[in-house]
Each structure stands twice: as C-alpha cells, then as structure tokens.
Amino acid sequence: MAVLVEMVTTASIGIVAWCVLGLVAVGLEFLARFTKNGFLTTGQVLHYVMRSTVGRWVVLLGWMWVGWHFFVR
C-alpha cells in the first residue's frame, strides 16, 4: 500500500509540474493579449529573436527537436 501511494505521488508530482508550466504559459499569453500590462506575446518575442540569423537557427533547431521528440522517440 505504501509503495502504491509513493508511486501515485511521484507520478502526480510530475504531472502537476507539467500542468503548472502549461497554465503559466497560457496565463502569460492571456496577460499579454488581453491586459494592458505591456507584456509581450510569444509571437512578438519569437519575432524579435528571429530577427537574427543565429536566433532563427536556434528556433529552427528547437522546432526540429520538438518534432523528433514527439513523433520519433
């Protein structure tokens, strides 16, 4: 029973952590789009980063990694 509780707790911590990060991202995007706090959206930040060749390659490599990670292994 104690082992089962520990396994559930360990998995729950990971899932909760991912949910928190997801909610933070949604919250930041919401703040940027629907409030006047002056925060930039992900699109605007990416737009700035991708103004440079190096930044664009970094973003492109990130895109490649995401695809490979999700669809291959």
Add this chain to the structure above:
Amino acid sequence: MEIGKGYRLPTWIALIALLAAIAFSWLESATRTFTWQAEVFTGIPVAAMFALAMLNRPKRSDLGAWLAGLRRSLSRSTSTATKSAGLSATLGSSGPEHAPEFSSGAFASRLRESLLVWSLWCAAVIVLELAELSYLPRSQHPTLSSIVEPLLAGSRPVHAVAFFAWMWVGWLFSSKW
C-alpha cells in the same frame, strides 16, 4: 505563402504543396514512435525545412549586430509616457512589413521583462524534461513526449493534425527570413 523576400509561390503550386502536406501527414500518422518508418517520415520535413532555411538564409551571420541591437534596446531608458505611446505603435503590428520598432525606448522595458520571463519558462521546461528523462519508469516520471504519446497513438486524425501543424510551423520558421 512567401519564400524569402519578395517571392510568392503561384497559387496552384501552393495548393498542390498544401494537399501534399496533408497527404504526407496522414501517411505519417500511421507510423509509431521508435520505428524506422517514423524516423523517415519525420526526417523528410526536417531535411526539407533545413534545406529551405539554407536557401533563404542571409549571406553572413549577424550575431554581432543582433547582440548590439539587443544591448541598445535593453539599455534604453523608458518613461511612462513614451511607454504607452510605444505600446500603441507596436502591438498592432505583425509580419516583416510592419515589424515592431524594437529599438524604441518604450519597447525596451517590455522586451526586457518578456525575454526574461519567457526565458525562465523555457529553462523550467528544459530542467523538468531533463529531470524526468533521467528517471525511470516513465509512468512515474512523465516527459512531454510520454504525456502526448497516448493522444497521438490513440487517434490517427489527431496524430495527422499534430504532424501537419508541426510541419506548418517549420515552414513559417524556415521560409520567412
């Protein structure tokens, strides 16, 4: 759909490319992770976008200029009045033709705060992913891919749409320099 600056694909070619991408996504959705078929089907768009990016890249690296611009932007002093003026000037803009004025003083503090927060968020994602990757079993230490995997494996249309969306984002990243 534009490639590089000033070049626009003819509509019929764009339509054929779109249909081909949809068909390719559907074929890819039949593959499963950890197979050579998945490697091939994912490797093709990766290679294609890499080639497109190479074709469209500027002739020389502008890292120095970009860093100098970033330094200038971040060090520019701001005031409340200019900040509100800058907001209205930058928020509605999108695309290279209407690029925000990143060097304006009003934009600097927004950029600084946003870059910091989004960088911290990315760092948190990377740290959590690496931390979870270093432990087993995966059911107890879920990574991003292990969370998404049931969705992709459970529904072929969802898998196809996700793959198409990923290719579309890659197209945006590699074509518009």
